[in-house]
Amino acid sequence: MNNKLTNYLNGVFVPYDGVKSVAELKADLLSDLQERFRELKAEGKDDETAFEMTIDSIGDIEQTIQDVANLSRSLERQVLTNFSASNLPKSDFAGVTAHKGKFEGSALRGSDFAGADLTGSSFKSSDVREANFDGTNLTDCTLSAIDLADASFNKTILVRTEFSKLGLAGAKFIDVKLIDVKLTMIDLRKTVFENCTFNGVDFKYSDLRGLCLDGQTFIGVKFDGAALNKVTFKGATLRNVSFRPAFALTNRNYLALKTISFDGAIMDKLTYAALKGLGVDFDLSKVTVI
Amino acid sequence: MDKKLSSDLLRGHTDTIILKLLMGGDKYGYEIIKLVYEHTLKLYELKEATMYSSLKRLEENDSQITSYWGDETHGGRRKYYHITVSGRKLYKENVQNWEYTKQILDQLIIN
Numbered sequence: 001m002n003n004k005l006t007n008y009l010n011g012v013f014v015p016y017d018g019v020k021s022v023a024e025l026k027a028d029l030l031s032d033l034q035e036r037f038r039e040l041k042a043e044g045k046d047d048e049t050a051f052e053m054t055i056d057s058i059g060d061i062e063q064t065i066q067d068v069a070n071l072s073r074s075l076e077r078q079v080l081t082n083f084s085a086s087n088l089p090k091s092d093f094a095g096v097t098a099h100k101g102k103f104e105g106s107a108l109r110g111s112d113f114a115g116a117d118l119t120g121s122s123f124k125s126s127d128v129r130e131a132n133f134d135g136t137n138l139t140d141c142t143l144s145a146i147d148l149a150d151a152s153f154n155k156t157i158l159v160r161t162e163f164s165k166l167g168l169a170g171a172k173f174i175d176v177k178l179i180d181v182k183l184t185m186i187d188l189r190k191t192v193f194e195n196c197t198f199n200g201v202d203f204k205y206s207d208l209r210g211l212c213l214d215g216q217t218f219i220g221v222k223f224d225g226a227a228l229n230k231v232t233f234k235g236a237t238l239r240n241v242s243f244r245p246a247f248a249l250t251n252r253n254y255l256a257l258k259t260i261s262f263d264g265a266i267m268d269k270l271t272y273a274a275l276k277g278l279g280v281d282f283d284l285s286k287v288t289v290i
Numbered sequence: 291m292d293k294k295l296s297s298d299l300l301r302g303h304t305d306t307i308i309l310k311l312l313m314g315g316d317k318y319g320y321e322i323i324k325l326v327y328e329h330t331l332k333l334y335e336l337k338e339a340t341m342y343s344s345l346k347r348l349e350e351n352d353s354q355i356t357s358y359w360g361d362e363t364h365g366g367r368r369k370y371y372h373i374t375v376s377g378r379k380l381y382k383e384n385v386q387n388w389e390y391t392k393q394i395l396d397q398l399i400i401n
Contacts, residue, residue, distance in 0.1 A: 032320035059337025071350045
């Protein structure tokens with residue numbers, strides 16, 4: 001029966017394995033529950049009833065576990081990879097694994113992150129110009145208020161990565177599959193995208209003016225409120241792509257959208273209808289609808 | 291007329307209730323629950339979760355209590371909680387605040 005209590009607690013605590021303060025709470029609780037269970041048995045309750053009553057005496061433990069985890073999180077976080085406020089230009093991080101690493105206020109210009117696994121890491125207010133992210137795993141990373149000018153993203157793994165309010169002038173994304181990535185509020189006019197697939201990508205409020213996105217694939221992409229003057233989608237594939245302007249379709253927005261080139265693009269009926277529905281007189285004569 | 295105990299009102303004073311019990315000597319978790327049960331004539335049973343929320347908070351924030359593992363008993367090791375000087379001070383403050391609140395509440399809902 002003691003096993004049954006232990007198993008029950010293991011089940012409840014499993015999301016917090018490895019948090020020391022929570023493990024202590026579990027030990028406290030187990031010893032209390034065992035004593036209560038023994039007392040109920042001594043009163044003549046059968047195993048099943050005693051177990052039910054014991055479990056019932058716990059109450060809303062999930063909230064308590066969270067509270068305890070939050071109390072100590074600030075302490076335990078310090079053992080994670082933390083390169084904040086470090087001066088590390090041209091450093092070699094190639095191939096390292098640093099989950100949930102922190103790079104805040106760091107000088108990392110020209111550093112090499114090739115092939116590294118930086119899942120869940122955050123880059124903030126740092127100088128990361130000319131850095132190499134070729135083949136780097138940036139799943140669930142957040143990058144904001146940093147300078148990534150001339151950085152290289154060749155076959156980088158970008159899943160749910162969030163880029164916002166940062167510099168990407170001269171940065172190159174080549175052969176990258178961007179999945180559910182956010183590229184919001186960024187000046188992308190001098191950024192290069194070649195042979196990329198954009199799946200569920202959000203370009204909200206970014207400036208893409210004059211960008212060449214020819215021959216690339218866009219699925220479920222949002223260009224809502226983005227500046228798109230003279231963007232070219234020649235020979236690109238677009239499925240379920242949305243181009244809603246920031247505000248009402250003013251003359252200025254109208255003219256901006258009209259300059260987009262879709263020559264030779266392939267698009268699904270949804271995207272085609274959405275473009276038509278904007279009321280902009282696009283030249284869609286050279287588009288193939290599938 | 292049936293009287294009911296307001297568990298919500300009691301729960302808001304869990305910290306003070308625990309501090310009061312620890313003023314009388316070090317205690318382990320389940321012991322605190324049993325004492326609350328007895329002192330309320332078996333009307334109020336403090337839940338483990340509610341108690342440990344309080345205990346861990348009091349232990350962490352300003353260390354109003356400390357804990358240590360007791361000797362091995364037949365049922366395994368027990369962790370005991372001990373009230374510190376700062377805990378005693380908090381208890382006195384809470385009692386004063388409660389006295390004052392009680393007066394105001396009486397003024398609002400009885401007198």
